[in-house]
Amino acid sequence: MDTKCFGRNDIEIYETIGSTNNRARELALKGAPEGTLVISDSQSAGRGRFGRSWHSPQGKGLYLSMVLRPPLPPDRLPVLTLITGLGAAEALGRLCRSPFTVKWPNDLLHHDRKIAGILLESDHIGRADQFTILGFGININIAREELPAEVRERAASLYMATGQKWDRVEVLVKILQGIEGCYFVLLEDGIHGLLDRYRRICRTLDSEVAFQYDGDLVRGRAVDVDDSGRLMVQKSSDGRVLKIDSGEVTLLKSPPPIDCQNG
Numbered sequence: 001m002d003t004k005c006f007g008r009n010d011i012e013i014y015e016t017i018g019s020t021n022n023r024a025r026e027l028a029l030k031g032a033p034e035g036t037l038v039i040s041d042s043q044s045a046g047r048g049r050f051g052r053s054w055h056s057p058q059g060k061g062l063y064l065s066m067v068l069r070p071p072l073p074p075d076r077l078p079v080l081t082l083i084t085g086l087g088a089a090e091a092l093g094r095l096c097r098s099p100f101t102v103k104w105p106n107d108l109l110h111h112d113r114k115i116a117g118i119l120l121e122s123d124h125i126g127r128a129d130q131f132t133i134l135g136f137g138i139n140i141n142i143a144r145e146e147l148p149a150e151v152r153e154r155a156a157s158l159y160m161a162t163g164q165k166w167d168r169v170e171v172l173v174k175i176l177q178g179i180e181g182c183y184f185v186l187l188e189d190g191i192h193g194l195l196d197r198y199r200r201i202c203r204t205l206d207s208e209v210a211f212q213y214d215g216d217l218v219r220g221r222a223v224d225v226d227d228s229g230r231l232m233v234q235k236s237s238d239g240r241v242l243k244i245d246s247g248e249v250t251l252l253k254s255p256p257p258i259d260c261q262n263g
C-alpha cells in the first residue's frame with residue numbers, strides 16, 4: 001500500500017460483512033489507530049446517508065471504511081466529507097482521464113450520474129478520543145443492467161464511465177492516496193487551498209438548487225462553501241444567503257460549463 005498512513009499497517013479484509021463502517025467503529029472504540037482500514041468484497045447491510053442502503057454486490061465495487069482521529073474542533077468535522085470527495089474525485093480524474101465532480105456534500109458524479117458515496121460518522125465528539133469513520137463506496141466493474149432498477153437512470157460505475165474494467169486494488173490505492181493527500185494538507189495547512197480546489201470540482205456551485213429548510217422547500221443558487229464545509233445558498237425569494245450544514249440538496253439546473261481540473 002503506497003500510502004503514508006491510510007491502510008498502511010492495520011487492514012482487515014472480508015469476503016462479506018454487514019457494514020464496513022460498523023466494523024471500523026468497533027475497532028475505533030477499542031482504540032484502533034488512525035489509518036486502520038476495513039475493506040469488504042461485499043456488504044449485506046451497506047449503509048448510505050439518511051438510513052438508505054448501499055448496494056454492495058460481490059466483486060463489483062470497493063466498500064471501505066477508515067478510522068480517523070482528526071484533531072479538529074467539532075464544528076470543523078464536516079469538512080472531512082468535502083476533502084474526501086475532493087481527494088477521490090481528483091484521483092479518479094487522473095486515473096481515468098475523465099472529469100469527476102462532487103455533488104455537495106457526499107456524492108461523486110461522472111457526467112451527473114452518481115458513481116460513489118461518502119458516509120462520515122463521528123463519535124466521542126469533543127473528547128480526547130474523538131474519532132471519525134470515513135466510509136466510501138464506489139461502483140467499479142458493474143454494468144448498467146446490474147444496477148438496481150431504482151437507481152439505473154441516476155447511477156454509474158467506472159466501467160460505465162470509461163468502457164473498461166478496472167483492477168480494484170489499483171483503484172483502491174489511488175483513491176486512498178488522493179484522500180490521504182487532502183487529509184494531511186488539511187491538518188497541516190488548513191482548509192483554504194483545499195477549498196479552492198473543491199470549488200473547481202463541485203457540481204453544486206453555481207447551480208439552482210432546492211432543499212428543505214425549517215420545514216419549507218427553499219429554492220436558490222449555490223454560491224459558495226464556507227470554511228466549515230457549509231453550502232451557501234442565495235434564496236431566490238429574497239436574496240438572503242443561507243448556510244446549510246447537512247441534508248439533501250436537489251440540483252435543478254445545469255451550471256455554466258466548468259473547467260474540471262481533474263487530469
Ligand code: BTN
Nearest residue numbers: 019021046047048049117135137
Ligand atoms: C451515500 O451515498 O449515501 C453514502 C454511501 C456510503 C457507502 C459506503 S460503502 C462502505 C461503507 N460502509 C457502509 O455501510 N457504508 C459506507
